[in-house]
Amino acid sequence: MLRFFILLSVLASFVTHADNINTLITQAQANNVQAQYALALEYQQGKTTTRDLAEALYWFEKAAQAGNSKAMGQVADAYLNGLGTNKDPQQGLYWLTKLALTGSPQAQTALGQYYQALKNRSVNAQNLAQLWLHIASANDPKAQAQYDQLLEDKFNAQRARQVASINQLEQAVSDAEPSNEPSQTVDNEPTAHSANQDNGHAAKDYILLGVFICIMVGVIVWLRRKKQQRALQLQAEHTEKQSQNKKVNDQQLLLKRQKKQLETIFREVKRLQGENQKLQTQLAQTPKSAPPPPxxxxxxxxxxxxxxxxxxxxxxxxxxxxxxxxxxxxxxxxxxxxxxxxxxxxxxxxxxxxxxxxxx
Missing domain, CATH: 1.10.287 (Helix Hairpins)
Structure with a gap:
């Protein structure tokens, strides 16, 4: 018997936790910041649901974007230590600095310790510029434009380095190939073959550059579509929830009206029963010789x-x-x-x- 009650209590606890998780998910999808932070903690700790650090980071970041300071600290820690994502010091510093600007002494101390640990290593000025422009872009359109330009410049510089690396590799391969022609001819007069080879290298560079650009455009389009689909899904869920709440409210209102009607009927029946009982009492007290009541x-x-x-x-x-x-x-x-x-x-x-x- 004791085992049965223990099993029953465990099942009841499981059902209660499942209901709490579903409630948190619904509220978080409706942009409730506190629910987003609480749901992220549930995924991070894994006490009432399966532990999922990537999902926890997603909801922490949602709450952080809405201004929740605790969520900012969690997001910074996740990016700096690779919890639920790959390590990204730039993103970690962004959230840590943003939290420090809110007046958090813990974040300010952590930021100071981070730069202190660099010691003699120099801090990249471009990274600092990117950090502060990213923070300012939330409230300043001019900063947003400069931040976008900085990202574009970094992308172009990275692309140029990749192209230069490819050219160096091809040049090294070309220099390593044996030459069958006399050295005097090579030194004094360029041949048509070498010109064609240069043109071929240039064509390869353009092809590689075009493929790289196409891949980047495809990734950007895919991310935008995914974001739009997510927004549409959340909007549909919110609309459905409002419709269900309206139906429930209408049913409750109808039940209240019917209950009032039944109470009125019950009081009227009681009153008539009392009058009928009085009449029966009067009839019982009437002498037997009296004629029957009409x-x-x-x-x-x-x-x-x-x-x-x-x-x-x-x-x-x-x-x-x-x-x-x-x-x-x-x-x-x-x-x-x-x-x-x-x-x-x-x-x-x-x-x-x-x-x-x-x-x-």
Whole structure:
């Protein structure tokens, strides 16, 4: 028996944690910063879900971009130490510096220790420029333009170095090849073969450059499409959630209205039952020699029928409204809906009496 309760408690705990994770995911996708940070911690610690450092970094970065200082520290640590991603000191310094600018003494100390550890090594001025322009680009369009230009210059410089390396390699291969022609001819008069070879090298360089540019353009287009798809997915999930919440609110409102109607009907029935009990008491006290009491007047039957349907005898609605009310009460009194046959018969009789009174 004890094992059963232990197993039951473990299952209940598992279901509760699963519900908490699903709730955090929904709130995080709706751009709730606190939920994004909490979800990232869940993925980082792996206590209530599978440990996933890459997913943790994704949600930490989302929260950091929204200004969460704790998330900034987590993102800086991830990039500096390669947690959930490859090491990227430039990105790590960016987030650490941004956190230090918010006034965090821990970040300021960590930043000082990082530069102190460099000792005699010089700091690349271009890297510092990139760091500060990246930080300023969030609030300054001019800084954004300069940051983009700096990235473009770095890309062009890297591409030029790659092309130069290719040229040097080809030149080394060309110099290593044996020459069958006399040295005097090579020194004094360039041949058509060497000219064609130079043209071939230039063509190879252009082809390699074109392939590299095509690959970079393809990667940029793919990243933009992926980002757009992610945004559309989040928007669709948010819209669906709003629609579901509206349906739930409408159903709750309908249930409240029906509950009020039932309470009104119940009070009216109680009142009529009390009056009926008083009449029965008076009849019991009447001498036996007295003539039998007359049958209940039609007005009393109509009042009872109206009470069952939830209307006042003086304000009986039209036949269409009566049918709507009858359908609503049938869902409550029907035996298949936790009602009883006796209650259903009482409802049918009340409906007949009210309809008959309208036809007179």
């Amino acid at each position: 049958p209940a007047p039609a007005n009393q039957k109509l009042a009872l029928a109206c009470a069952v349907l939830g209307f006042s005898p003086n304000e009986i609605p039209n036949e269409k409204a009566l049918k709507i009310r009858y359908k609503q009460l049938s869902k409550i009194y029907h035996p298949d809906m936790k009602g009883s046959e006796e209650e259903m018969k009482r409802l049918n009789n009340a409906m007949k009496i009210v309809v008959a009174s309208q036809k007179k």
